[in-house]
Amino acid sequence: MTETAERATSARGGDGRAPTMGAFAYFEGALVPFADARISVATHTFNYGTGIFEGIRAYLQDDGGVAILFAREHYERFLRNTRLLRMEIRESAEELVEITRQLLRRNGDLTDIYVRPVAYKASTSLRLGLTGMPDRVTIYSFPMGDYVPTTGLRATVSAWQRVNDNAVPARGKVTGSYVNASLAVEDAHAAGYGEAILLTGDGHLAEASSANLFIVSGGEIATPPLSDDVLPGITREAVMRIAGDAGYRVVERRIDRTELYLCDELFFTGTGVQVAPVEEVDGHPVGKGRDYPVTMDLQRIYFDAVRGRDPRHADWLTRV
Ligand SMILES: Cc1ncc(COP(=O)(O)O)c(C=O)c1O
Numbered sequence: 001m002t003e004t005a006e007r008a009t010s011a012r013g014g015d016g017r018a019p020t021m022g023a024f025a026y027f028e029g030a031l032v033p034f035a036d037a038r039i040s041v042a043t044h045t046f047n048y049g050t051g052i053f054e055g056i057r058a059y060l061q062d063d064g065g066v067a068i069l070f071a072r073e074h075y076e077r078f079l080r081n082t083r084l085l086r087m088e089i090r091e092s093a094e095e096l097v098e099i100t101r102q103l104l105r106r107n108g109d110l111t112d113i114y115v116r117p118v119a120y121k122a123s124t125s126l127r128l129g130l131t132g133m134p135d136r137v138t139i140y141s142f143p144m145g146d147y148v149p150t151t152g153l154r155a156t157v158s159a160w161q162r163v164n165d166n167a168v169p170a171r172g173k174v175t176g177s178y179v180n181a182s183l184a185v186e187d188a189h190a191a192g193y194g195e196a197i198l199l200t201g202d203g204h205l206a207e208a209s210s211a212n213l214f215i216v217s218g219g220e221i222a223t224p225p226l227s228d229d230v231l232p233g234i235t236r237e238a239v240m241r242i243a244g245d246a247g248y249r250v251v252e253r254r255i256d257r258t259e260l261y262l263c264d265e266l267f268f269t270g271t272g273v274q275v276a277p278v279e280e281v282d283g284h285p286v287g288k289g290r291d292y293p294v295t296m297d298l299q300r301i302y303f304d305a306v307r308g309r310d311p312r313h314a315d316w317l318t319r320v
Pocket of ligand 1: 055207208209210211212231232233234235236269270271272
Protein backbone atom coordinates (compact mmCIF):
# COMPACT_ATOMS: atom_id res chain seq x y z
CA MET A 1 0.00 0.00 0.00
CA THR A 2 1.34 3.47 -0.86
CA GLU A 3 1.94 6.06 1.82
CA THR A 4 -1.05 8.15 0.67
CA ALA A 5 -3.43 5.18 0.71
CA GLU A 6 -2.11 4.11 4.08
CA ARG A 7 -2.63 7.55 5.57
CA ALA A 8 -6.14 7.71 4.10
CA THR A 9 -7.03 4.25 5.36
CA SER A 10 -5.76 5.00 8.82
CA ALA A 11 -7.63 8.30 9.05
CA ARG A 12 -10.88 6.48 8.25
CA GLY A 13 -10.38 3.75 10.78
CA GLY A 14 -10.19 1.42 7.75
CA ASP A 15 -7.17 -0.33 9.24
CA GLY A 16 -9.44 -2.12 11.70
CA ARG A 17 -9.21 0.53 14.42
CA ALA A 18 -12.78 1.64 15.06
CA PRO A 19 -13.19 5.25 16.20
CA THR A 20 -13.71 5.74 19.92
CA MET A 21 -17.38 6.62 20.21
CA GLY A 22 -18.78 9.37 22.35
CA ALA A 23 -20.16 8.02 25.62
CA PHE A 24 -23.79 8.87 24.74
CA ALA A 25 -26.04 8.58 21.70
CA TYR A 26 -29.51 9.85 20.87
CA PHE A 27 -31.77 6.81 20.57
CA GLU A 28 -35.53 6.24 20.87
CA GLY A 29 -36.10 9.88 21.78
CA ALA A 30 -33.49 10.22 24.56
CA LEU A 31 -29.75 10.46 25.22
CA VAL A 32 -28.64 7.01 26.36
CA PRO A 33 -25.25 5.37 26.97
CA PHE A 34 -23.81 4.54 23.54
CA ALA A 35 -23.77 0.82 24.35
CA ASP A 36 -27.55 0.89 24.92
CA ALA A 37 -28.32 2.33 21.48
CA ARG A 38 -29.06 -1.03 19.84
CA ILE A 39 -31.46 -2.30 17.19
CA SER A 40 -32.68 -5.82 16.39
CA VAL A 41 -30.94 -7.82 13.67
CA ALA A 42 -34.40 -8.08 12.07
CA THR A 43 -34.67 -4.30 11.59
CA HIS A 44 -35.78 -3.33 8.08
CA THR A 45 -32.93 -0.85 7.65
CA PHE A 46 -30.32 -3.43 8.62
CA ASN A 47 -31.73 -5.96 6.16
CA TYR A 48 -32.59 -3.69 3.22
CA GLY A 49 -30.54 -0.49 3.57
CA THR A 50 -33.68 1.64 4.04
CA GLY A 51 -32.08 4.45 6.02
CA ILE A 52 -31.15 8.08 5.39
CA PHE A 53 -28.04 9.48 7.00
CA GLU A 54 -26.00 12.63 7.38
CA GLY A 55 -22.39 13.40 8.11
CA ILE A 56 -21.84 16.57 10.12
CA ARG A 57 -18.67 18.05 11.55
CA ALA A 58 -18.13 20.15 14.63
CA TYR A 59 -14.88 22.08 14.90
CA LEU A 60 -12.80 23.21 17.83
CA GLN A 61 -12.77 27.03 17.88
CA ASP A 62 -9.86 29.24 18.90
CA ASP A 63 -11.46 30.00 22.29
CA GLY A 64 -11.54 26.30 23.19
CA GLY A 65 -15.28 25.83 22.51
CA VAL A 66 -16.83 23.65 19.81
CA ALA A 67 -19.19 24.73 17.00
CA ILE A 68 -21.28 22.60 14.63
CA LEU A 69 -20.80 23.40 10.95
CA PHE A 70 -23.95 23.90 8.84
CA ALA A 71 -26.11 22.23 11.50
CA ARG A 72 -29.40 23.56 10.19
CA GLU A 73 -28.53 22.88 6.53
CA HIS A 74 -27.65 19.25 7.29
CA TYR A 75 -30.85 18.58 9.20
CA GLU A 76 -32.97 20.27 6.56
CA ARG A 77 -31.38 18.04 3.88
CA PHE A 78 -31.80 15.03 6.19
CA LEU A 79 -35.53 15.62 6.68
CA ARG A 80 -36.00 16.39 2.97
CA ASN A 81 -34.30 13.11 2.06
CA THR A 82 -36.39 11.09 4.51
CA ARG A 83 -39.36 11.89 2.27
CA LEU A 84 -37.75 9.73 -0.44
CA LEU A 85 -38.23 6.73 1.82
CA ARG A 86 -41.72 7.88 2.87
CA MET A 87 -40.54 8.39 6.43
CA GLU A 88 -42.46 10.21 9.10
CA ILE A 89 -39.92 11.76 11.45
CA ARG A 90 -41.17 13.25 14.70
CA GLU A 91 -38.27 15.63 15.29
CA SER A 92 -38.08 18.97 13.44
CA ALA A 93 -34.82 20.39 12.06
CA GLU A 94 -34.60 22.83 15.00
CA GLU A 95 -35.12 20.00 17.48
CA LEU A 96 -32.43 17.89 15.81
CA VAL A 97 -29.97 20.79 16.01
CA GLU A 98 -30.78 21.20 19.70
CA ILE A 99 -30.50 17.44 20.36
CA THR A 100 -27.09 17.45 18.66
CA ARG A 101 -25.92 20.35 20.85
CA GLN A 102 -27.04 18.45 23.94
CA LEU A 103 -25.36 15.25 22.72
CA LEU A 104 -22.04 17.01 22.10
CA ARG A 105 -22.20 18.77 25.46
CA ARG A 106 -22.90 15.46 27.17
CA ASN A 107 -20.08 13.69 25.32
CA GLY A 108 -17.83 16.58 26.25
CA ASP A 109 -15.16 16.13 23.55
CA LEU A 110 -13.29 19.41 23.20
CA THR A 111 -11.83 18.61 19.79
CA ASP A 112 -12.93 18.18 16.15
CA ILE A 113 -15.95 15.87 16.05
CA TYR A 114 -17.94 13.90 13.51
CA VAL A 115 -21.69 13.57 14.03
CA ARG A 116 -23.68 10.80 12.36
CA PRO A 117 -27.49 11.06 12.34
CA VAL A 118 -29.40 8.12 10.81
CA ALA A 119 -33.14 7.93 10.15
CA TYR A 120 -34.21 4.33 9.83
CA LYS A 121 -37.12 2.00 9.22
CA ALA A 122 -37.41 0.53 12.70
CA SER A 123 -39.88 -2.23 11.78
CA THR A 124 -38.85 -5.87 12.15
CA SER A 125 -41.19 -6.81 9.31
CA LEU A 126 -39.76 -8.93 6.52
CA ARG A 127 -41.92 -7.25 3.91
CA LEU A 128 -40.53 -4.83 1.36
CA GLY A 129 -42.12 -1.42 0.89
CA LEU A 130 -41.79 1.79 2.84
CA THR A 131 -45.06 2.83 4.42
CA GLY A 132 -46.78 1.53 7.53
CA MET A 133 -43.52 1.07 9.41
CA PRO A 134 -42.22 3.08 12.37
CA ASP A 135 -39.38 5.47 11.56
CA ARG A 136 -36.76 6.47 14.13
CA VAL A 137 -33.72 8.75 14.36
CA THR A 138 -30.46 7.97 16.08
CA ILE A 139 -27.44 10.29 16.39
CA TYR A 140 -23.97 9.44 17.61
CA SER A 141 -20.66 11.29 17.60
CA PHE A 142 -16.94 10.69 17.91
CA PRO A 143 -13.73 12.72 17.72
CA MET A 144 -12.35 12.84 14.17
CA GLY A 145 -9.54 14.75 12.47
CA ASP A 146 -8.85 14.75 8.72
CA TYR A 147 -10.68 11.98 6.84
CA VAL A 148 -8.27 12.15 3.91
CA PRO A 149 -5.02 14.12 3.47
CA THR A 150 -5.69 17.78 2.66
CA THR A 151 -2.34 18.39 0.98
CA GLY A 152 -2.65 16.18 -2.11
CA LEU A 153 -4.56 12.98 -2.87
CA ARG A 154 -3.96 10.33 -5.50
CA ALA A 155 -7.23 9.30 -7.15
CA THR A 156 -8.40 6.74 -9.67
CA VAL A 157 -11.40 6.58 -11.98
CA SER A 158 -13.49 3.68 -10.74
CA ALA A 159 -14.82 0.89 -12.91
CA TRP A 160 -17.96 1.12 -10.74
CA GLN A 161 -20.51 3.64 -12.04
CA ARG A 162 -22.05 6.14 -9.65
CA VAL A 163 -25.46 4.91 -8.47
CA ASN A 164 -28.06 6.07 -10.97
CA ASP A 165 -30.93 8.31 -9.86
CA ASN A 166 -33.38 5.92 -11.51
CA ALA A 167 -32.03 2.99 -9.49
CA VAL A 168 -31.42 4.41 -6.01
CA PRO A 169 -31.90 8.18 -5.58
CA ALA A 170 -28.39 9.57 -5.93
CA ARG A 171 -29.34 12.73 -4.02
CA GLY A 172 -30.68 10.87 -1.07
CA LYS A 173 -27.81 9.78 1.19
CA VAL A 174 -29.63 6.44 1.36
CA THR A 175 -27.65 4.04 3.57
CA GLY A 176 -27.99 1.10 1.15
CA SER A 177 -26.55 3.06 -1.77
CA TYR A 178 -23.18 3.32 -0.01
CA VAL A 179 -22.47 -0.23 -1.17
CA ASN A 180 -21.66 1.59 -4.42
CA ALA A 181 -19.15 3.88 -2.69
CA SER A 182 -17.66 1.01 -0.67
CA LEU A 183 -17.03 -1.08 -3.80
CA ALA A 184 -15.29 1.87 -5.46
CA VAL A 185 -13.19 2.78 -2.40
CA GLU A 186 -12.14 -0.82 -1.83
CA ASP A 187 -10.83 -1.14 -5.39
CA ALA A 188 -9.11 2.26 -5.21
CA HIS A 189 -7.29 1.37 -1.98
CA ALA A 190 -6.34 -2.08 -3.30
CA ALA A 191 -4.72 -0.33 -6.28
CA GLY A 192 -2.86 2.08 -3.97
CA TYR A 193 -5.03 5.18 -4.43
CA GLY A 194 -6.55 7.33 -1.73
CA GLU A 195 -9.90 8.04 -3.41
CA ALA A 196 -12.18 6.87 -6.24
CA ILE A 197 -13.86 9.06 -8.88
CA LEU A 198 -17.13 7.66 -10.19
CA LEU A 199 -18.64 8.30 -13.62
CA THR A 200 -22.29 8.49 -14.62
CA GLY A 201 -23.82 5.71 -16.73
CA ASP A 202 -23.02 7.75 -19.86
CA GLY A 203 -19.41 8.35 -18.86
CA HIS A 204 -19.39 11.89 -17.45
CA LEU A 205 -17.82 12.82 -14.16
CA ALA A 206 -20.21 12.47 -11.24
CA GLU A 207 -18.25 12.71 -7.99
CA ALA A 208 -15.86 10.94 -5.65
CA SER A 209 -16.97 8.15 -3.31
CA SER A 210 -18.20 10.55 -0.64
CA ALA A 211 -17.26 13.98 -1.93
CA ASN A 212 -18.15 16.35 -4.74
CA LEU A 213 -15.64 17.19 -7.42
CA PHE A 214 -14.40 20.41 -9.01
CA ILE A 215 -11.92 21.09 -11.79
CA VAL A 216 -10.06 24.36 -12.39
CA SER A 217 -9.37 25.01 -16.03
CA GLY A 218 -8.26 28.19 -17.77
CA GLY A 219 -9.34 30.34 -14.83
CA GLU A 220 -12.79 28.73 -14.57
CA ILE A 221 -13.96 26.49 -11.73
CA ALA A 222 -16.42 23.81 -12.89
CA THR A 223 -18.41 21.14 -11.09
CA PRO A 224 -20.88 18.58 -12.48
CA PRO A 225 -24.59 19.52 -12.34
CA LEU A 226 -26.82 17.82 -9.76
CA SER A 227 -28.56 16.03 -12.65
CA ASP A 228 -25.37 13.97 -13.19
CA ASP A 229 -26.14 11.70 -10.21
CA VAL A 230 -24.44 14.03 -7.77
CA LEU A 231 -25.24 14.42 -4.10
CA PRO A 232 -26.15 18.09 -3.50
CA GLY A 233 -23.23 18.64 -1.16
CA ILE A 234 -23.49 21.33 1.48
CA THR A 235 -19.73 21.91 1.19
CA ARG A 236 -20.09 22.03 -2.61
CA GLU A 237 -22.57 24.87 -2.30
CA ALA A 238 -20.48 26.71 0.31
CA VAL A 239 -17.33 26.42 -1.80
CA MET A 240 -19.17 27.67 -4.90
CA ARG A 241 -20.25 30.68 -2.85
CA ILE A 242 -16.83 31.47 -1.38
CA ALA A 243 -15.22 31.00 -4.80
CA GLY A 244 -17.70 33.46 -6.33
CA ASP A 245 -17.08 35.94 -3.49
CA ALA A 246 -13.31 35.60 -4.05
CA GLY A 247 -13.80 36.62 -7.70
CA TYR A 248 -13.50 33.22 -9.41
CA ARG A 249 -15.83 32.25 -12.25
CA VAL A 250 -17.80 29.18 -11.14
CA VAL A 251 -19.97 27.07 -13.45
CA GLU A 252 -22.02 23.89 -13.18
CA ARG A 253 -21.64 21.88 -16.38
CA ARG A 254 -21.15 18.34 -17.64
CA ILE A 255 -17.49 17.38 -17.41
CA ASP A 256 -15.83 14.79 -19.63
CA ARG A 257 -13.41 12.23 -18.24
CA THR A 258 -10.57 13.56 -20.40
CA GLU A 259 -10.81 16.90 -18.61
CA LEU A 260 -9.38 15.18 -15.52
CA TYR A 261 -6.13 14.75 -17.39
CA LEU A 262 -6.09 18.22 -18.97
CA CYS A 263 -7.29 20.50 -16.17
CA ASP A 264 -5.01 22.78 -14.12
CA GLU A 265 -6.39 21.68 -10.73
CA LEU A 266 -8.80 19.12 -9.36
CA PHE A 267 -10.26 19.06 -5.86
CA PHE A 268 -12.88 17.32 -3.76
CA THR A 269 -15.28 18.92 -1.30
CA GLY A 270 -17.33 17.33 1.46
CA THR A 271 -17.97 17.36 5.17
CA GLY A 272 -15.50 14.50 5.54
CA VAL A 273 -12.82 15.44 3.01
CA GLN A 274 -13.25 19.21 3.60
CA VAL A 275 -11.44 20.87 0.62
CA ALA A 276 -8.86 18.38 -0.64
CA PRO A 277 -6.59 18.87 -3.69
CA VAL A 278 -5.87 15.94 -5.99
CA GLU A 279 -2.30 15.66 -7.22
CA GLU A 280 -2.65 12.69 -9.56
CA VAL A 281 -5.34 10.69 -11.39
CA ASP A 282 -4.37 7.21 -12.58
CA GLY A 283 -0.72 8.15 -12.94
CA HIS A 284 -1.42 11.46 -14.68
CA PRO A 285 -0.19 14.44 -12.64
CA VAL A 286 -3.00 16.98 -12.33
CA GLY A 287 -1.86 20.22 -13.97
CA LYS A 288 1.72 20.88 -12.99
CA GLY A 289 1.43 18.37 -10.11
CA ARG A 290 1.48 19.41 -6.45
CA ASP A 291 0.72 23.00 -7.43
CA TYR A 292 -2.83 24.07 -6.71
CA PRO A 293 -3.07 27.81 -5.98
CA VAL A 294 -6.85 28.13 -6.49
CA THR A 295 -7.64 25.05 -4.40
CA MET A 296 -5.38 26.15 -1.57
CA ASP A 297 -6.88 29.64 -1.64
CA LEU A 298 -10.39 28.16 -1.27
CA GLN A 299 -9.16 25.68 1.36
CA ARG A 300 -7.69 28.52 3.43
CA ILE A 301 -10.96 30.50 3.29
CA TYR A 302 -12.92 27.34 4.20
CA PHE A 303 -10.69 26.39 7.15
CA ASP A 304 -10.77 29.95 8.49
CA ALA A 305 -14.58 29.90 8.31
CA VAL A 306 -15.03 26.52 10.05
CA ARG A 307 -12.73 27.60 12.90
CA GLY A 308 -14.76 30.78 13.42
CA ARG A 309 -11.97 33.07 12.21
CA ASP A 310 -13.96 34.72 9.41
CA PRO A 311 -16.83 36.93 10.58
CA ARG A 312 -18.29 36.84 7.05
CA HIS A 313 -19.22 33.20 7.66
CA ALA A 314 -20.20 33.30 11.32
CA ASP A 315 -23.65 32.03 10.30
CA TRP A 316 -22.12 28.68 9.22
CA LEU A 317 -21.53 27.78 12.86
CA THR A 318 -23.77 26.78 15.78
CA ARG A 319 -22.02 26.91 19.15
CA VAL A 320 -22.38 23.79 21.23
C1 LIG B 1 -21.78 10.63 -2.18
C2 LIG B 1 -21.42 11.91 -1.52
N1 LIG B 1 -21.15 12.98 -2.29
C3 LIG B 1 -20.83 14.18 -1.75
C4 LIG B 1 -20.74 14.34 -0.38
C5 LIG B 1 -20.40 15.69 0.18
O1 LIG B 1 -21.55 16.26 0.75
P1 LIG B 1 -21.45 17.30 1.94
O2 LIG B 1 -20.62 18.42 1.47
O3 LIG B 1 -22.86 17.72 2.17
O4 LIG B 1 -20.86 16.59 3.08
C6 LIG B 1 -21.01 13.25 0.45
C7 LIG B 1 -20.91 13.39 1.92
O5 LIG B 1 -21.85 13.75 2.54
C8 LIG B 1 -21.37 12.02 -0.13
O6 LIG B 1 -21.64 10.96 0.64
